[in-house]
Amino acid sequence: MAIAEPPSPAGPDGAEHGAGPPLRLRRGALIEALGALAASADLDGLRARLAVLRANVTPGGALWAAPADEAVVFPEGLLLAELDQIGAALTLERARYYVGRLSRAAKGERTAAINEIDLNRWKAYDDILTDSLWLIERRDSSGAHSAEYWGNFVPQIPNQLLRRYTRKGDWVIDPFVGSGTTLIEGQRLGRNVLGVELQPSVVERARALVAGEPNRHGAICHVVAGDSAETDFRALLAEQGAASAQLALLHPPYHDIIRFSDDPRDLSNAASVESFLEGLGRVVANVAAALDRGRYLALVIGDKYSRGEWVPLGFQSMQVVQSQGFLLKSIVVKDINGTAGKRNQKELWRYRALAGGFYVFRHEYVFLFKKR
Numbered sequence: 001m002a003i004a005e006p007p008s009p010a011g012p013d014g015a016e017h018g019a020g021p022p023l024r025l026r027r028g029a030l031i032e033a034l035g036a037l038a039a040s041a042d043l044d045g046l047r048a049r050l051a052v053l054r055a056n057v058t059p060g061g062a063l064w065a066a067p068a069d070e071a072v073v074f075p076e077g078l079l080l081a082e083l084d085q086i087g088a089a090l091t092l093e094r095a096r097y098y099v100g101r102l103s104r105a106a107k108g109e110r111t112a113a114i115n116e117i118d119l120n121r122w123k124a125y126d127d128i129l130t131d132s133l134w135l136i137e138r139r140d141s142s143g144a145h146s147a148e149y150w151g152n153f154v155p156q157i158p159n160q161l162l163r164r165y166t167r168k169g170d171w172v173i174d175p176f177v178g179s180g181t182t183l184i185e186g187q188r189l190g191r192n193v194l195g196v197e198l199q200p201s202v203v204e205r206a207r208a209l210v211a212g213e214p215n216r217h218g219a220i221c222h223v224v225a226g227d228s229a230e231t232d233f234r235a236l237l238a239e240q241g242a243a244s245a246q247l248a249l250l251h252p253p254y255h256d257i258i259r260f261s262d263d264p265r266d267l268s269n270a271a272s273v274e275s276f277l278e279g280l281g282r283v284v285a286n287v288a289a290a291l292d293r294g295r296y297l298a299l300v301i302g303d304k305y306s307r308g309e310w311v312p313l314g315f316q317s318m319q320v321v322q323s324q325g326f327l328l329k330s331i332v333v334k335d336i337n338g339t340a341g342k343r344n345q346k347e348l349w350r351y352r353a354l355a356g357g358f359y360v361f362r363h364e365y366v367f368l369f370k371k372r
C-alpha cells in the first residue's frame, strides 16, 4: 500500500480516521436501530429500514445526540461507507453480517494489548500500513520535523510503528536518536521515549527540536548523551519512573555509508562489517534487557556496497537480533527514493550501475521482531 501523504492533521494520533466531520449519535438508539435492521425478514425490508436510518444519522436527524446524551462518535465517511456496504449486500445473511460489525463498533472498542487500534472500526485506519512494501512518496515535514540531519529517517516510519506497537503512556527506547524523529513523533502521539545518542551536540539539537513541538499528552521524551553499546537502559528508565519499555526502535548507522562523527565508539566508524555487527549486537542486548516480553523491536537499516560487492548488511543485522532469541515477525521493504543521501549523486550512481553491472539502492528495511 502506498501512502502519499502524512497522516491527516485531523487524526495525527490515530484516534479516529476517515473522511468528513464526526457524526455524534445517541449510542442506545443507534444500537436499537441496527438491531431492528438485523431483524428484518427480507432484504427489501432491511433496505427500507436502512434508508430511514441513513436519514436519521445526518446532523439534526432523529439519532443525533444532544450534549447530555451518551454518544458514540463516527467519522462521517466511515459510517456512511458502512451503511452503503449494508445496502449493497446481495443477501440478507451478508447484510446482517455488516450490520453486526457496525453494531459492535457502536457498542465499544476492541483493542489488542499492544496498541490502541479499535478492531471494531478497523476500516477507519486506512493510513496504517499493513503491507510489507512501503512507498512513502513525501517526507512529513510538519512541525519540528526537518530533513536537515543527514541520515535521519522519514517521520512516517516511527509514526507507523508507534501506532502499531504502542499505546499512550508506553515507553519506547531509541538508542540512535540522531535528530530526534522518534521523540517528536512519540511526543505527538503521547508515547514516552527514552533516547540515547553518542554526539552531545546532536543530543542538544534533538532536545531543542522536541521542545519546539507541542506536548498535548504530557509525554516524557528524555535524551541522554552516551554510547548505547554501554548503556543500562533499565537504569535510565528507572530514573524516569518506568520499570521497562514496550517498544525499541533502532535506526543505527548503515555501517560506514554515512560517517556521523570521529568518535571510535560510533558504529559508523567500526573497522569492519564484523565489528559493526558486534557493536550492534551489544546495543540490541542492552535494549532487550529493558524490553517487556511479547513486545516489539524494530530495526531500520539498509544494505551497502563495497569494493564491487553488495553487502547484505540488512540481513546480517537481522540475524544479529534473531541470534538473541527474538522472533522475526516481518521484513518490510521501504523505498528510499529522493532521500537526502543520494540526491546529488543520482546520475553518477546510475552511470556506475550501468557500467558496473549492479543495481542502485532504492530500498531499505524495517525488520520487526517480537521478544519471546
Ligand SMILES: C[S@@+](CC[C@H](N)C(=O)[O-])C[C@H]1O[C@@H](n2cnc3c(N)ncnc32)[C@H](O)[C@@H]1O
Pocket: 149, 151, 152, 153, 175, 176, 177, 178, 179, 180, 181, 182, 196, 197, 198, 199, 202, 226, 227, 228, 229, 251, 252, 253, 254, 260, 261, 265, 266, 267, 268
Ligand atoms: C541513522 S542515525 C539515526 C537517525 C534518527 N533516526 C533520526 O531520524 O534523526 C544514527 C545515529 O546513531 C548515532 N550513533 C552511532 N553510534 C552510536 C552509539 N554507539 N551509541 C549511540 N548513538 C550512536 C549517530 O551519531 C547517529 O546520530
